[in-house]
Amino acid sequence: MxxxxxxxxxxxxxxxxxxxxxxxxxxxxxxxxxxxxxxxxxxxxxxxxxxxxxxxxxxxxxxxxxxxxxxxxxxxxxxxxxxxVMEDNLPSVPLNLIEVDSVPHNSSGEGNTVNLFSPHLPNGGQAELIRKLLGEIALDPPSGIMHYPSRPSAKPAREAMVQWLQGAPIGPIDEGDIVLSHGGQNAILLVFQTILKGRRPTVFVEELAYPGFRRAAELVRADVVSVACDRDGIIPEALAEAAERHPEAQILCTSPEVHSPTCGFTPMERRHALVEVARKADLQIVEDDCYRMGRAEGEGYRLLAPERGWYLSSLSKSITPALRIGCAIGPRGMSGALHRSAEHGFFGLATPMIDLAAALLSHPQLPEFMKRSRLGVEEYVKIAVNALGGFDLRWRKDVPFLWLHLPQGWRASAFCQAAEKQGIQIRAAEEFASRDAQTPHAVRMAVNGGVSFGRFEKAMECLRDLLENPAEQISV
Missing domain, CATH: 1.10.10.10 (Winged helix-like DNA-binding domain superfamily/Winged helix DNA-binding domain)
Structure with missing residues (x-):
């Protein structure tokens, strides 16, 4: 040949x-x-x-x-x-096969940069399924294309979301509890708009937390206060002290299943203790579950504290971030207020996206494709652990990022700069903390399914070489 x-x-x-x-x-x-x-x-x-x-x-x-x-x-x-071809005219690919040499998200391709800022999933077959469904919807959109979206027209999508969330330990839900959003970030903002009252409310977040919590708080003119954490998440005593200092606080934001950026997990004993503090301080608990790809290991706050637990999820870390489809679920009696926040803000998702969500989330092949994508993430994580396992590395096989504490001689900002000079983009710990916080010298590296396994492995080997030669020994 x-x-x-x-x-x-x-x-x-x-x-x-x-x-x-x-x-x-x-x-x-x-x-x-x-x-x-x-x-x-x-x-x-x-x-x-x-x-x-x-x-x-x-x-x-x-x-x-x-x-x-x-x-x-x-x-x-x-x-x-x-x-x-297989059922529904989709390519037949065995479960153990995964295509990763794709060129997505403007983050790899023919350039020299390996972008590990944000997780991007390998294509396990969901891309082909989405293309097929989009074609069918374009020919005959169930919700039409000449009118505003409405709550009744979105009912099939909400029912499909309920089906997709089966197994999430968040208490009983039906389609009326689901409020569809433009991804997880929009869901956070919707919940803040629904809960917060007063001129200058306060929101509590983990001391290292998803930056979107702070950005959403800024949009609604809320102050953000970081609460001390340990390996298991927020420390209950620290939350109680913060609540005493800030009686105007109304919300606690947390990610108990997958802490971003640390890959941590909050055990059940700690969750129960935090619920007790939240009840005494009358805090609403907003749980961001967008990073979990596998089975939930603990009960969610909406189940543990049904009168104050809010749940957020999206398709970004399990199917694709391109569609910007997510959801918010409120505690008992709050679904009406949450629906109004969405309807008053943007009327609802575009009708073609409503139709796509209904078809995609209920499709019988979707679980198989999601499994393939998880297998691809596991392979990336395995490559990273093989290269960097000799350092202080935190990881989980079904979490699309890793957390690395840097050895002595490296500061996070200097390490990120040195990595970028080698064509590798990663995030420093300070990007997940408040501006005045004392952050650890650590970095987060995300899985990017658009970077081939071989190229990702070379990037990890390059980071290992940098780690073995701290800043004071080399020119960066």
């Missing part, structure tokens, strides 16, 4: 990945490459064509997404059988 790959065919072509796509399609049409035949590995073909591996990877992804090729982890990339 080597003789059919000529760099001359790419001379002057822009962009080159499209020229590679055309080249492969032509060779298949001519019969030079047969159905089931294995294509050269990315790096080998890049060498033969005298282009970058990222260009070949992007071409393979385009052809894989369109069904021309089929990628099998551990085996390679093959010419797909165009007649071999």
């Amino acid at each position: 080597d003789t059919i790959w000529s760099p001359d065919a790419l001379d002057g072509a822009k962009p080159k990945y499209k020229a590679v796509v055309t080249m492969i399609r032509d060779q298949i049409a001519l019969g030079s490459i047969q159905i089931g035949e294995k294509l050269p590995p990315v790096r080998e073909l890049a060498w033969q064509l005298k282009i970058t591996p990222g260009t070949v990877a992007r071409a393979y992804t385009v052809l894989t997404d369109s069904g021309v090729l089929q990628a099998e982890v551990g085996r390679g990339t093959f010419v797909a059988d165009p007649h071999h």
Whole structure:
């Protein structure tokens, strides 16, 4: 097959990945490459064509997404059988296979930067499913396209969200409890708008917390107070002291299943203690569950404290962040107020997105695709642990980021700068803390499913080399 790959065919072509796509399609049409035949590995073909591996990877992804090729982890990339499809005309891919050499999110591609700022999932088949459903909805949108969204028209989507949330230990819910939002960040803002009263309310957050809590608080002119934490999350005594100092506080924000950025988990004994403090201080508890990909390990605050527990989730870390679909669920008796916050703010999700949510979240193949995506995340985490496990690293196999305490000699800001000079973008601990906080010298590294396993491994090895040569020993 080597003789059919000529760099001359790419001379002057822009962009080159499209020229590679055309080249492969032509060779298949001519019969030079047969159905089931294995294509050269990315790096080998890049060498033969005298282009970058990222260009070949992007071409393979385009052809894989369109069904021309089929990628099998551990085996390679093959010419797909165009007649071999599974139910609903989606490509048949075994559960243990996952396509990761994609070019998403403006974060990899042919550039030299490996962006590990925010988690981006591998495609386990959900991309093809979403494309298919979008096509069907475009031809015949159940909710129509010539009127405002309404609560009745969104009922199928809310019912599908209830189905998708099955297994979440948050107490009984029905479709009327679900308020659809534009992702998890919008859900936080909706809850704040529903709860907060007074001219200058206060919101409590973990001392290292998802920055979106602070940003939402700024939008509603609320003060943010950080509460001390340990490995298990917020310290109950610290919360009680903060409540005494700030009697105007109304909300406690927390992520008990997956702490961002530390990968931590709040055990049940600690959760019960925090509920007791919240009841005494009359705090509403807002639980952000957007980072959990696997099974919940503990009961949620909406179940533990049904009179004050609010629950938030989204599709971003389990299906895709592109759709901006999330939800908020209030405590008993608050669903009406929460619905009004959404309707008064933006009337509701766009009707095509409502139809997509209804079809996607209830689709029988979605759990399988989500499982494949989780397997892909596990592989990235395994690569990172193999490279960096000798350092103070916190990780969980089904969490799409890792938390690294830096060795002596490194400050977080200097380490991030040194990493960026090597083409790797990561977040320092101070990005998750208040401006005046004393933060640990630590960094968060997110999984990016658009970076190939090989490229991700090289990035981890590069970070390991930096860690072994602290700042005072090298020029950064």
